[in-house]
Structures are given as structure tokens and as C-alpha cells.
Amino acid sequence: MGLEKYLMLLEKMSQLILDQMAKADYDSLFNDFVESEFFLIDGDSLLMTYVCEKSLRPEQSLHFFYLVEHYLVDLIGKGGQFAIVFFKDAEHAYNNIPEFLPLRMALILHLQHNTNIDVRTDFSGCFSQEWKTFLEDRYPYFLIVSDESLSHLQVYLFNFLIIQSWAMKVNAVLFSGQASDVLRLYAYFMPSKYENQMFFQKNEKNIENAYKTLIKELEECRVLALGHLFGNLKWKNMLEEACETISLLKQLWPEGSDIRQVLCVTSCSLSLSLYHHFLENRSKTTDAQKANIQQQMESDCPTLEGVTDWCRLHCLSVAFLLHLPLSQRACTRFITSHWIKDIQTFLTVKKWCEYFILSNIDAFEFWNLNLTHLSDLSDELLLKNIAFYYENESVQGLHLNLGNVIMKDYEHLWDTVSKLVTKFDVGKPFPLRTKQFPFLEKDPSPIRDTSKEKMANLGFIPVSCQVVDKFAGDILKDLPFLTSDDPIVTSLVKQKEFDELVHWHSHRPLSDDYDRTKGHFDEKSRDPRHLRSVQMYHRFQRFYGKSLESVSSKFVVPQAIKPKKNFCEPKSKKIQETKAEKITRENKERLFAKEEQKEEKKWNVMSFSIEEEMKENLNSGIKNLEEFLKSCKSSSVKLRVEMVGITACLRAWKEHCRGEGETTKDLSIAVQMMKRIYSVTEKYPELLQEADWQLIARCLRYLGFEELASSLHPTQVTGNDVKEKKKNKYSVGMGPARFQLQYMGHYLVRDERKDPDPRVQDFIPDTWQRELLDVVDKNESAVIVAPTSSGKTYASYYCMEKVLREGDDGVVVYVAPTKALVNQVAATVENRFNKNLPDGETLCGVFTRDYRHEALNSQVLITVPACFEILLLAPHRQAWVKRIRYVIFDEVHCLGGEIGAEVWEHLLVMIRCPFLALSATISNPEHLTEWLRSIKQYWKQTDSTMGKNIASSRNAGCRASSRQDYLLMKQSYKVRLVLYAERYNDLEKHICSVNNHDISFDHFHPCAALTTDHIEKFGFPSDLTLSPREMIQLYDAMFEFWESWPRAQELCPEEFVHFKNKIVIQKMDARKYEESLKAELTGWVKSGHVKEARMVLRNLRPPSAVSSENMAVMFPRLVEKLRQMEKLPALFFLFKLGAVERSAESVKTFLEIKQQNRRPPKADKEAYDLENKLRKVRKSLEAQKTVDKRSQKNPRKMDQSLIHEAEHDSLLRVLEKNLEIPQDCTYADQKAIDAETLQRVYDRVKFSRKGAKLKALAARGIGYHHSSLSAKEKQLVEILFRKGFIRVVTATGTLALGINMPCKSVVFAQNSVYLDALNYRQMSGRAGRRGQDLGGDVYFFDIPLPKIEKLIKSNVPELRGQFPLSISLILRLMCLASKGDDPEDARAKVLSVLKHSLLSFKQPRVLEMLKLYFLFSLQFLVKEGYLDQEGNPTGFAGLVSHLHYHEPSNLVFVGFLVRGLFHNLCQPTSKGSKHFSQDVMEKLVLVLANLFGRKYLPAQFQDATLKFYQSKVFLEDLPEDFKAALVEYNTNVTKDFASFLLIVSRLADMKQEHQLPLSKIDFSGEECEDSQLVSHLMSCKEGRVAISPFACLSGNSDGNLLHLETSDHVTLRTIGIDSTRAPVLWPQGFDHQGRRMQLNAYALDFYRHGSLTGLVQDNRMNEGAAYQLLKDFGLTIQSISGIYLALPPWGKPFLRYRLSVEWVSFMCIYISIYSVSLRELCENEEDNVVLAFEQLSETFFEKFNKI
Secondary structure, eight states: OGGGGGHHHHHHHHHHHHHHHHHOEEEESSOTTOOOOEEEEEHHHHHHHHHSOTTOOTTBHHHHHHHHHHHHHHHHHTTOEEEEEOOSGGGGGGTTOGGGHHHHHHHHHHHHHHSOOEEEOOOSOTTSHHHHHHHHHHOOSEEEEOSOOSSHHHHHHHHHHHHHHHHTTOEEEESTTOEEOSSOEEEEEEOOOHHHHHHHHHHHHHHHHHHHHHHHHHHHHHHHHHHHHHTTOOHHHHHHHHHHHHHHHHHHOTTOEEHHHHHHHHHHHHHHHHHHHHHHHHHOSOHHHHHHHHHHHHHHSOOHHHHHHHHHHHHHHHHHHHHOOHHHHTTOOEEOOOBOGGGHHHHHHHHHHHHHHHHTGGGGTTSOEEOGGGGGSOBHHHHHHHHHIIIIITTTTOOOOOOHHHHHHHHHHHHHHHHHOOSSOOOOSOSSOSSOOOOBOOOSSOEEOGGGSOOOOOOBOOOOOHHHHHHHHHHHTTSOBOOTTSHHHHTOOOOOBOOSSBOTTTOOBOOOHHHHSOBSSOTTOOOHHHHHHHHHHHHHHHHHHHHHOOOOOEEOOOOOOOOOOOTTSOOOOOOOOOHHHHHHHHHHHHHHHHHHHHHHHHHHHHHHHHHHHHHHOHHHHHHHHHHHHHHOOOHHHHHHHHHHHHHHHHHHHHHHHHTGGGTSOOHHHHHHHHHHHHHHHHHOGGGOOHHHHHHHHHHHHHTTOHHHHHHHOOSOOTTOOSOGGGHHHHOOSSOHHHHHHHHOGGGOBOOOOOSOOTTOSSSOOOHHHHHHHHHHHTTOEEEEEOOTTSSTTHHHHHHHHHHHHHOSSOEEEEEOSSHHHHHHHHHHHHHHEEOOOOTTOEEEEEEOSSOEESSTTEEEEEEOHHHHHHHHHOGGGHHHHTTEEEEEESSGGGGGOSSSHHHHHHHHHHOOSOEEEEESOOSOHHHHHHHHHHHHHHHHHHHHHHHHHHHHHHHTTOOOOHHHHHHHHHOOOOEEEEEOOOOSSOEEEEEEEEETTEEEEEEEOGGGGOOHHHHHHHOSOTTOOOOHHHHHHHHHHHHHHOTTOTTTTTTSTTTOTTTTTOSSOBHHHHHHHHHHHHHHHHHHHHTTOHHHHHHHHHHHSOOOOOOOSOHHHHHHHHHHHHHHTTOOSEEEEOSSHHHHHHHHHHHHHHHHHHHHHHSOTTHHHHHHHHHHHHHHHHHHHHHHHHHHHHSOOOHHHHHHHHHHHHHHHHHHHHHHHHHOOOGGGOOOOGGGSOHHHHHHHHHTTTTSTTHHHHHHHHTTTEEEEOTTSOHHHHHHHHHHHHHTSOOEEEEOGGGGSSOOOOBSEEEEOSOOTTOOHHHHHHHHTTBSOTTTOSSEEEEEESOOHHHHHHHHHOOOOOOOOOOOOOHHHHHHHHHHHHHOSSHHHHHHHHHHHHHOOSTTTTOHHHHHHHHHHHHHHHHHHHHHTSBOTTSOBBTTHHHHHHTGGGTTHHHHHHHHHHHTHHHHHOOOSSTTOOOOOHHHHHHHHHHHHHHHOOOBOOGGGGGOOOOOSSOOOBOOOOOHHHHHHHHHHHHHHHHHHHHHHHHHGGGSOHHHHTBOTTTOOBOOOOOOOSOHHHHHHTOOOTTOSSBOHHHHTTTOOGGGGGSTTOOGGGBOGGGSOOGGGSOOOOSSEEOTTOOEEOBBOHHHHHHHHOOHHHHHHTSOOOHHHHHHHHHHHHHHHHHHHTTTTTSOTTSHHHHHTHHHHHHHTTOOTTTOOOOOOHHHHOSSTTOHHHHHHHHHHHHHHHHHTTO
């Protein structure tokens, strides 16, 4: 039966893949910070993707290789680390399309010989054992594969590869639909799910058999194809003939040659020989058929002489390739004619022959064969040009010479062919055509004239304003500009100038982005309910703040500013003490002495009980002793207490060693003893007496540290307690240094300053922290890079306090990346500070995209970047902006992020006040600081100029404002870089593995992540640190594997110079030891001892932990294991919203089952009976109360009532005890929080969507945290986790961005592309609570070992600039420059944004490109009527700029509005009615979904035969009038952008443009001028300006830029701008192959059926993602209609929706829009469009609120 037997299975596989395709996430393959996983690319998928590229013509080999290299170099430039795999079996897929066989071989050979890419061709197929082993060893994160091909059988091969990859836990990524920008590559990502793995396991045998059957069928196809062509010649015979031809050529050309010449002569000679054989086979037949066959041969196949002529033309084309540079070939005429069908047989033979030659390239071994030009083996367009000339133009009398050089090479090639063909005579080189047999089809227009494709006039519309002159003035003189009488200029519509403050027509006041943001409260209301709400808000904020940190509130009193000294500098000589100071000092000493007496009495009372407890249970007693030490302040009392502890430890050690310690010693007692010795010798050395030193020395001798004891107290102890023969009995069995490193690493003394800083009350700051405080005192700026939880945020609060003390006018702005962090910081500020302020002013304000609270009335504003940008760019908010004294940027590494990174740039370049930029993870802080210093120098020059202007205006009699004077006096332009790399707690890593359904852990030594190659090339990563015990492990491994190691003694812990004779080893001493070991191991690698170093690293490596278990099922067991090991509280990081929630729920279910299994059999029935009894008693109580009210109080009845109440209480207690959760069935710590506080937290989420689930989880000590939760829901988890009630939290990466949730352990429980070096450091930094945990633990669960190694050894990627400009941003900047309160200041801000992008820093060519794009944007805005020629905003500029988040949809939306399309659509059901039909509403949603709800589905999905139950899934096209308007808009924009590309093409680096992007093979050179034929054929020099010369080889020209489907790959790549910068909105998307990609109709489908489940089921969306997208879409509608903002806050409409206000207050961080509402834009508030949008908003949220 063959493959038919498995068709059902193949169909199931296809359906499974299609289903997963629809659910695929469209994500960046490389994360925000350009860090890549190791991944694989299927070579045949790569081949087919670019063979089907729409801009590529068939047989244009060089253009194809350019496309492939363009893609690969883009991957490498974005940090891609990959290998390309070509399977041997996959070659059979081309048997029916042999034209791709030589191309495939050439691609493999080219990548292997001309690039550094890892190309693997050693696997037979995806089911081979070698392939499986390779995947297990390298563990790629994903495989990029195609979902489409020219052959359905090859699609089956791709499907097999996807299924097998999933089975091996390798994710799949589609080539289809990929899109690239400056830093990222987006693609459809299909994860390897457990159900996919199970599908393979269930059908493994059938799948493998189906694969083998498919390969067998493909092999049979080859036999049939070759049999048709070559008759009785077998595959082996043809290969032998190919080898004979090659051998003969080696004799003719012993010196070797270029691959193009070799392939030309060998393939021509071999194909002629085989074609001769083919003709002979056809002639061998019966006499009766001869006449008929002769006639058929003449009509179907050319004669041998005819194909010989074709070979001559081919040899001539190769001679052209050898001498013509790419610049000349790019001008080749475009021949539209196709080869005639009759010659196709010979062309097929020729392709097989080329394949035979290239696949036997090994035969060229030891021969000087130049493989450089494997990418340029054929140029069909050139060959067709030559054929066309000799068939048409030459016979018509046009005779052109070839030129001497080309003629000589052609004759050489043909002479060689004639020598290689031995079976017949091929003739002389000339004439080229001996027969008149035509090769090309007749075509009425055989040559396409690209010069006739009209382009728009090249030139910019003149715009004259100061911003343009100052930013782009230096290049204006070199650019073409249109004249004033040009039709484009004269056709500009004159719009009324836009006023930012009033409506353009009605002149009513307009709201701006700030006004449009929903206020948390009405800031001017005096309504009692409002005031109560404000009080409740502040009360909760302080409660929330107290849960975040235990810092008492500080009342800030404004005071005069005094200069502060530098506390980092050494102290100067003491100044003479005044009498007042002396009295103060004496009073303090007296009070301290009194306090010391109290503490001494307290200890005398408690000492006996603590000593007794230490005798019974040392650990318990020590715990009580340490509790006393925490409350004690007297050093002398503390010393007494510590010495009691040391004595108790010594006693316990001696008893232990005499007893069970004889066999195995419990070293925890020795650790406690040494810990106490650490404390007294470090903290109180001046108070220690002789007896104390003797006791310490005695303890050290008992531990076996004789030398250390002798150095401390050499006198022999009286009584000689420790005799020589007893040493081993009490000794710990190792030296003191090894003991301290191996067992006391967490207790090593940190190098901390002991001198207090008067600026800090709560702790003694380190030197680097004091430097930060000095920065703030001097009004300087700083970039601060320090580990998580190191204390860098304290400088932020010091900065706030400084500004608060200076007066009531200054403002500090704190910029946080997420709303969750905004809420935390705001709560912390509310808790930390208190201040009396004038009426209308408040201390702390919040401004996020969804709500604001006292934002402009506060002194400390906490906000997100986008909202701060709104204020900085708002023209009439500049007076407030000038009040800003400091800006604090938290998590400033978001400057390299995917969403909103450019906004961080804008903020940093616009602010003129000092700033603090904080981060834990920046790898190139020096570069960032240098860039910021350049910006500060700009502001220094600008302020100097403005200062002179102020001075001159003052001299002229005009007084400058005091605020300007203040800014000029107080400003500092210094930017410091403060680096601190030391974590307080050490982190240790562990790998979780599953064995027999049980979780086990293996310690992961950081050095195990390294290889000798990595050490040799890069050394040790700068932040790869070892814990002290890991240092010992490294030393021991080095000692073990190099027996004659010269420095073994020197680096022995006991002999190391910084450890020698030290009672207390400090943390810095251990760091020096670590650096010495690292340097020594590096020296091994570089000095030739690589083998020993490799063995050391291999020995440290833990066993590989690969399990076939369902790891999601094992997750609860992991949590339980961590509880047993006392490693909770813990954060579990996963990267999918669904997985976060499911994992938390699975842990809860696990505990519930555990509890249920332990409950007595009758417990449930008892609970049921108790509930019934309670219900009856409650009814009796209620009835009794009713009777009591009606009648006078009767003593008997009162007694009866008391009896009922007592019975009720008793039953309730019994029921509670019955339902009580056992301690081992919950992770909640009930003692951590009181019931009242817990209920207060619960009540806040009473009406929230996830509130009930979160409360149920919290009852078990579990929570989850992700971006789709509301702020109150997140706060519940954060507060209860900080309090210690919740001890297990599953979370996404959003928790890593600064959220204050430290824990004991961090677990990475899901692999993801977002789990990279940066996020790993951010997340793992949460482990180890300072002051609570001795160290932190990081666990890897279900993370491949290679991934773990990569995370540990990879450096944090460098921050790179992004493309900083957009059309909407430029419009906003021009609005600011034109309408700003202070025009000079506004222009300075605008110019700073334009001039100082990180992308263009030290890159003058990039800056020039940005200037040109700026001019293009101005041209576009002027043409669209949003700016006039003086740069002033006009028309609907305000609406476009307010909708800037949705570019280019904002431009299209306004265009529809201006054209009246919405007015035509929004017709009420009847005249005078204010209601609109369902059909109108659905059409309105359809239009908005096409604009604002754009989510593409993979192209292949639309071909699936899937059944949809509720949704239509595929979004319909726009209504015809909207569609026509969009096409017209796109056409106009495309023309303008094409003209722009033609202008900026002069920026291209033409040297690079003539090189292949990756291999750098150069195709430039001197043009051939001695050939008339070359000049004639390469005469199309027009229309090839902005197109890549490689793309020109396929006939692409500048005219292609006008076509909507033109690929980005056709334009010049070095100008830095592609089509993604054009503000076009395509009505549909297309992949590289030109297949349409449909939009997902999720918004319209939901509006129709209102079911979230329907979207999950039919639209293949994740529930959390669908909810978030729907919320975004609804808020977009709402923001356009302005429905809420048109209503009073306490009116009935508001109360009607009060339950939904909660989630409205917490909308998505990146999509919501704050716009001028339609009500404000319309003079008539009863306008149909306004009413329709309000109705749509209302009906949409009615549906949304129900889910």
C-alpha cells in the first residue's frame, strides 16, 4: 500500500501542527537585551523559504545567496547562536524538482567553506540515533522550520521534523511570518508541550514507519525521474561518469581553477554526453515507430546540435560572470520571455549533472579549487539576455563584439568542453549559433523597461522653522527641494492652526493626555464620601508601605540649605569642643551608663534560664541568646553574653565528641562556637580580658586549630586539658581555613564601615553608598550599577527627603518601569515621609496610564516612563516641569527593552535637572555614562546661552523669573558612575531532577558552566562568583587532577597568604582566594595544561538530569520537598500566564488531596451535620431576637437566648476544628499576620475577577503574580508574601523588575526565550533576604543543563540604541516647539531629543540618516495637513498626537474621521433616534478591529479544515468605502516613502552593498568597457538607485518600491531604514512567500458572542492573553468616545459601573490611549459618531464585565 497506509496518521500530524500554529505566540526570538539561546535552523526550510521569496527570479543564484546571508547576518547581529542542519534524507524531496538540487549543494558548500557558521550534514534523518544524541548533548531551545514547500511530500518531511523536535523537548519556530526590527526578530513560536510529546510516544512506531515509507517513496521517485531521462543508466553509472569527467579535467587543468569555470565545463560536457545517450535511447525502437518518433523528437526535444548551441551560450555567460562586476550586472535588461518547453528536458539533464558534480566535490581534493564564488554559479537573466541577442538582435543585423578578455575566456572554456566530450565532436567556439532552433518563447514585449515606472518628484517640501534649521540645517543645502509652484506644494490644503489649549473650531477648552487620565479621586471635591475615600486610600498606602519595609515614618520640616561635607573623605583633625557640646556629650554618656545598668540587670535575671536551655538544647538556647543580643545596646553586656555562649558551645562540643561524635561529628556545634568567636574578636576586641583570650584559645585547641590557638595565646592552659593523644577525638579533622570556608562561608565577616554617617539613621552605609549621598548633596547626576538588594534605592529616598526639606516648591520624579513598582514605591514614600503642606498640595502623587492621584500637586511624583513623557511634551505643562529638582530612573536597563525603550531615551535627553539612574544589570555602564555626559554638556551649553539671554533681558529692564535664577544657580552637569559588584549573601545553585517520582537536588558549581575554550577566549565572567565552599571544591578538584601542580601548596587554604594565622577570615580575604584560583585555572589553560583544566571542569559538572516525566505534575512535589528542606518562602518563575496560574492551582490541589486522604472517613458527614445544626440554631437566634424586640424582656427568655448563643459558639468551634487545615497541608504561616489584617487585605479583592481564587490559594499559603492581575490583586500577594503568610508564589518575569519581594529561594520552573542572562540575574537576585537568610538558593527545575550553563556564564548584553523617531513623536515635538509655555526652553528639549539618540551616539552616518527621516516625517505631516510650512501644528494634529501609541492606526483613524466615513456608517435606526442597530455596531467594531485589534494568524492556518463553534476566527475585510480610503492612503504614503528612499540612497555604503552580507565576498571591480555586447546588454542604468544591486539581478527596480508587496530585502541595506519606518497600514499581511496572513477576529467575535471560552476554543488564544487584549481593545474604544470622562464621578451612570471601575483603573501598560475625546472634537455633542462610540463602549463593557 505504501504511503496510503499512513495517510490518516499524516493527517493527524498536520492537524496537530495546524492547531498549535494557531495557538502560537508571536514573540521575539531574541529577548529585549539581545541575548540568544542556542537554536537550530533546518537547512531545507531555509532553502525553500528564500527560493519562494517573491522578489527572487528563478535561477538567480547570487540574489538567492544574498537573501540567505542577509537573513543569517541579521540573526548573528541580534546575538543569534545557531547551527544549520541539512538532513541526508531531505535531499530526496527534490527528485521531482531537480533544479533545486545543485542550489542545495552549493548552499551547503558555500556555508561550510565561506562562512564560520556551524553546518551539520552528518545526520541521515530526524529519527536517526545520531540526531537524538546531538539534541541531548546540545539541547537547542528551538528549531526554525518551514510550514510550506513546493512539494506536499516535503511538507510531510517538515511535519515529521516538528513532531520529532517536540518529542525531544525542542520548540518549533516558523519561518513564515517572521519580521525584524533593529534589535529583535519576531516569529511564531510553537512550544513543546506535554500533550505533543505524548502524541509522539503513543504513535512512535507508526510515525517512524511512516517516515521510512515516505523516504522509500521519494527514492522511487528519483529512480523514475532518472529512468525517464537516462534509460538504462543507473545512479551509480552516472556518478562514475561524473567522476571520470572530473578526473579528465584535473589532467587538463592541473593548476586548478575557479568553481564557476569547473562547474561550467564539467556540467556542459557531462550533460551533452548524457543527452547524447538520451537521444540514442529514443532512437532505438522498431522500424514501424521511427517516423513517428522522428517527428516527436523534432517537436519535443532539440537536436544535439541545438543543445550544443545552448551550452555555448552558457559558457559565454560564465565568461561574463568572471569579468563583470556586480555594479554592471545590476543594469542587465529584464527579459520577460521564458525558455521554450522543448528545451526543458535538456535543462533538467543539466541540473542533474550540476548536482552530480557538486555532490562529488571531494574528488577535487589536493587540487587548487577556488570555492569562493559558489554563490554565483548561474545568472539566468544574463543567459536569457545573451540568448535573446543571438536569436533576435544579431539576426536582425546588430553585430557587437565580445571584447578580447571575455572572448579569450569563452574560447578557453569551450575548448575544454570539446576535450571532455569524447563521444562526438561539439564543434568550434564560433559561431555560437549553428542552428536556428529558438530557446526563448516569443513575447510581444520581451524586454521590460523599468525607466518608464514613474516616481514622485524627488524633493522635500520646504519647511522653515528654527528646529529644522538647527537640527538638519547642515544637510539642507545638499538636498533637493520642491519649488513653491510645484503642484505638490500648491495642492497643500490650508488648515487652521491647531491650538493645544482650545478646540480648533468651537474654541472650547480641550483636555490633554493628563486630563484624560482617570483621576483616582476628584482632586477638588469636598464631598464627604470623597474625603472618606481619600482617607482610606492614604491609610491603606501607609499599611502597604509598612508591609514593604520596617522603617518608621519621618516628619519632614523645611529648613535652610546648608552645604554638606563629603563624608567619603577621611576625617580631618578634631575641632575644639564647645561648652554646649561638652554638656551634651556628658548627658549622653550619663544616659548610656544608666541604660547599661538596666541591660546588665536584665541579663542577670535571664542568664540562668538561657544557660540551662543551652545545656538541654544548644540550638534553642542559642536562638534565645541571639534574641537578647538583638535588643541589647551595651557592648560590655553583649560581650558577657557572647562569652557565656562560647562556654556553652565548648561544653556541648566536648560532650558530643565524647559521645556519638566518636563516629561522626556534628560540626554544627563547632560552627556555632566559631560564630561566637567571630563576633567577640571582631566587635569587642578592646573589651576582651586575658581570661577571655584564654577561653577562645582553649576552644580553638579543642577544634584542632593548635597553631591558631598558639598564635593567639601561646601560654599553655593550666591543667593541660587537651593532651596530644586526645587531639583527634575533639578535632574537626581539618585546618581552620578550610573549616571556615567549607562550613562557615555564610558567616564570614563582611568588610563594613563602623563609623556612622549623620545623614543615615537606620544603618551604617558603605563607602559607595556615601558616594551616592554626596552626589545628591552636590546636585549631581549618577549612574548606579549594584546588585539587587544591595541598598542602592536608599539614595532615592535620601534625594526625596532633601528636596522635601528644601521647600514646598521642588519636585522629585521617580520613574519606574511597571505600575506594580509604581504602587510599591508610592506606598513606601507615604509610609516613610510626612509633611505639612499648603492647601491643595500633597506629598506623594501617582501618574500611570490608567489613573492618576495628585500628580501635579505633589512634591514626589511616582510614574511610568510614558506618562512622564506626556508631561514633558505637554506644551502647557512646562511651568510644572521647571519645578523638577531631581529625576530617579529605576531599572534603567529597560532602555534596551522591547516596549517603550525609546521613551526612556526621550526622558533622559529631555530632563535638564540632575538624575539618578539605577540598575543591577548593565554590562556597558561606561558607554551609557559617556552618552549621558554628552547630553549634560549639551544642557550646559544651552543653559549658558539662555543665561546670557536672561542677563541681557535683565540689563534691558526685564526681570527674569526667580525659578530661572534658581535653575541656573543650582544646576550641576557632572555625571558620576558608581559601580558596586558585591552581593551581601552568596547564591548557590541547584539542579532539580526526578527519579522514581521523587525530587532530588544536585549542587551546581558555577565553574561547571565553563569550558576551556570559553576561559581561553573570554576568561571568567565578571559576575561569576563562588561561595566559600565552592572555592574549596575548586581547589580540591585542581589538586586531584594535576598531581605535580607547582602551586598546590601555595594555594592550599591553610597556607594561603591572606588566611594564614587568622582567627576570622573576612569575606574580602575569600574573594582574593577566589581570584587567585580563577587566575591559576586560566593560567593552566593558557600554558598548555588544557587537559587537566578540562578534567577539573568535568569533575565539577553535575549529572545530566533529563526526565520524561510530566514536570507539571511533579511541580507540587518540588514545592513540598522545598518545604521539608526549610527552603521556603520561595518564588517560582514561569513565563506563561497560564502556566503561572495552573502551577499555583496544582500545588493547592496537592495539599487538598493530602488533607482529604488524612481526614477520618466520617469527617465530611460530621461537618455536614454540624452545618445543619448551626443553620437551625441561627434561625432560632434570629426568631428569638424578633420576639425580644416585640415584647418586654423576660428573664427566662433571656436565659434561653444565652443558651442558644452558647450552643451556636460551641458548634462553630467544633465545625472550625473539623475544617481546620493541618499544618502540613498548608504553606501559610498563620502566626505571621493577625486575622483582622488578613481580612482587610481580603476585602480589597472582594469584587475583583481573580479575587476568590487568590483568597483560596492564600489560605494555603500560595499565590501567583502576573501582569494581567489588577493592582489590588497583586498587592494582596505582595503584602501577604512580605508578611510571611504566603510562602509560595508563582510569577512571571514582571516580578523581577524591582518589586520588593525577597525570599529564601528562587526556582526557575519553566524554560523560555525570556529566561536569559539578564532576567536570570534579576530574578535570582531575589534569593537571600538580608538580615534573615545566611545565603540564597537558586533551583533549576525542568531547565536543560546547557541552558543553565549558558545563563551562568553569559554576560549581561550591552545596551544598544533603538530607532528613536516616529511620525507621531515628531508631530508631538513640533507641537511642543510651537506651543510651549517657554519657546526657547521647548526648542532646547526638542533639539535634545533629535540630536542625542543612543543609536546615533558617535555614529555620524546614523545621525545623518535620522535627519533625513526627520525631514521625510515633516513632509508627510505637511502633506496630510497636520503641520504648515512653518512647522506649526494645524487641523487634527492634537488628535493624532494624543493617539500616538497606535501609529500608524492613529493616522488612518483620523483620516477616516476627516473623510466622513464614520458619519456615513453611524446612522441611527430612525430619524431623531439616538440608538444604533446591531449591524452598525458590528461594522464599527470591524473597522476598529482592523485598526486597533491587529493580531495575525499564520498563513498556513487559513488552509486548515478546522471546525469553529462560536467564532468566525478570520477577520473580515474593511467595508468598501473604508477599504478604498485605506488603499488610497497607503498608495500615497508608499510613493512618498519611495521618493524618500531614493534621496537617502546616497547614504548607502556602496562598498558593502557589493559584498555578500555574511561571507563578505566582494563582487565589485572595474567595469568591462571593451565589449560592445556587454554595454548593450547592461544598458538599464535608470531606476536602480535605491535597490540592492543583488536584488537588481532578479529585475527589481525602483519601481518595485511603489508595490505594496515589495519585500524589505530589495532596498539598500546600509542606509539603515526599511519599509517598517513607512507609516502604512496594510489591509492584510503577507509572509516571504507572498501568502496572505489573516487577522484574528477575536475582538469582533467576542462582541458577537461575548464568550472568553469561545476565543480560547476557536481563536486558539490563551485565556489570560485574550482577556488582556479585550481589555485593551475596550479601553481604546472608551478613550476615543470619552464616555467616562463625560460623566460626573458620583452620578448614577458612574455608580452603575462602579464594580468595573476597579479593573478600569488598572489597564494594560502599553496600549491604552489618552486622546481628545470625540465629544470635544464635535461642535454638536449629539453628533451621531459620538453617540455611536458611546453606545459601543457601553455595550462592549456590558459583555466584558460578565466574563
